[in-house]
Amino acid sequence: MRFSPLVERLMEAFRVLPGVGPxxxxxxxxxxLERDREGGQRLAEIVSLALNEVGYCQRCRTLTEQPLCALCESPRRDDALLCVVESPADQLAIEEAGGFQGRYFVLHGHLSPLDGIGPEDIGLDQLEARMAEGGIREVVLATNPTVEGEATAHYIAAQLAEQGVTLSRLxxxxxxxxxxxxVDGGTLSRAFNGRLPFRSE
Amino acid sequence: MRFSPLVERLMEAFRVLPGVGPxxxxxxxxxxLERDREGGQRLAEIVSLALNEVGYCQRCRTLTEQPLCALCESPRRDDALLCVVESPADQLAIEEAGGFQGRYFVLHGHLSPLDGIGPEDIGLDQLEARMAEGGIREVVLATNPTVEGEATAHYIAAQLAEQGVTLSRLxxxxxxxxxxxxVDGGTLSRAFNGRLPFRSE
Incomplete structure (x- = not known):
């Protein structure tokens, strides 16, 4: 015996969520089913609504249900600084750390030729158009410190080399x-090579 | 900055699921949003469908979208044995362990006077009606070995005392x-008191 077919299908459907096993x-x-049918119906409605309505900001490509996201709309950010991140979650992490007051550009992934993910798939044509508008002084390439993230940063750096902007990396x-x-050896040797003068503040 | 309002509502909605934090x-x-919108839409549809369609089996009260569940419909089970469990998950665990060939009755909870959960809320009127049909020789009270499960088993045992059926407990x-x-002390002392003659099979 297992559960009834529809209950089995419900259990199976939850497996699309990350980290959810049988x-x-x-x-x-x-x-x-047993304790919160109302909350479950609300969940179903909001999942359906959000997946239909939430798209990409026309300017920075972050997730939003509006044409432009709140951060792109904000008049209080520095237009001369642009931070390129792989995902909205990375963007949020940087915002929550505080300190950066510029704008963002969200790739939604990284270059991965083997998976068929090329420059257009991560919006690099759009990034180039944004740069062409002018006014940007520095681009922070905040892709992940992984092989793919590094490769993507290098690709973007090469693409923007002619633009006369400062390029930086975290x-x-x-x-x-x-x-x-x-701490792993790779990180430790990077930290050693990048050691800074000691300041007793 | 947080995510856009609709993305925030989506995240909040997932909190109804057990064990899901921020x-x-x-x-x-x-x-x-980023990787599986199709799977997400399917999840939303099935959650909504299942919460609308899945009810209780008219005979044993387990979860099913049919009037009677497959196990109650099966002609191959022993009608003289009835196993009372707190939840469909407990029923499944006993089925998967194998060995029991009788029928079930699912309480969907346990007696909890402080929370206002009385005999009718766990279907004991229906259990009594089922017993009145006759033909049941033994009732296995397989409620959880917790304070509430024990109390519920005792209550049911008292209710069925006059029926002339064998009552048993796991x-x-x-x-x-x-x-x-x-092993905790309570379990160990129970195991000691219930020790059995050693058999070298």
Missing amino acids: KTAQRMAMHL AYGVPMGGELEY | KTAQRMAMHL AYGVPMGGELEY
Whole structure:
């Protein structure tokens, strides 16, 4: 015996969510069916609505249900600084860290020729058009410090080389609050090579 | 900055699922929006359909979209044995363990006077009607080995005392494959008191 066909389909459907295996899917299905049908219906409505309505900001490509996102609309950001990130989640992380007051450009991925993901798929034609508008002084290439993220940063840097803008990349080094013992060798040697004069503030 | 209002609502909606905190909700929302809108739409449809269609089996109260569940419909089960469980998940666990060939009755909870959950809320009127049909020889009270499950088993036992059926309860003891060192005291003393003659088979 398993559950009834429709209950089985419900459990199976939850498997599209990241990190949800058979046991968790069963727990979710049982929770909604047994204890929160109203909350479940609300979830279904909002998932459907959001997947229909949320698109990309016409200017920075972040996720938004408006033509332009709130950050692109904001008059209080510095138009001369542009930060290129792989995902809206990366953008949020940088915003939450605070300090950056410029604009963003969201790639929604990284170059991956083997998967058929080329420059247009990550909006680099749009980035070029944005640069052509002028007014940008520095582009921070904040793609992930992974092989793909590095390659994407290098590609964009080459593309923008002629534009006369400063290109920068996030600093590499040991993470704050970590213990050296547990930092991987690649990061440690980067941090060593990039060591800075000691300042006792 | 946070995400756009609709993306925020999507993340919030995932919090109805058990074990989903803010970080997991964000990961789920981003995954569907960025990588699997089709799967997400399917999820929304099936959640909505299942919550509308799935009800209780008229006979055993397990979850099913049919008037009677497959197990109640099956001619190959022993009508003289009835196993009372708290949830469809418990029923499935017993079925998957194998060995039991009787019928079930699902309470969908346990007695909890403080939360206003009385005998009717867990279908005990329906259980009584089922017993009145006759033909049942033994009722296995397979509620959870918790305070509430025990209390519920005792209540049902008292209710069925006059019916002339055998009442049984799952055996208490140390779980298979566990180490005594990690078994709690209550379980260990139950296992000691219920010790059995050693058989070298």
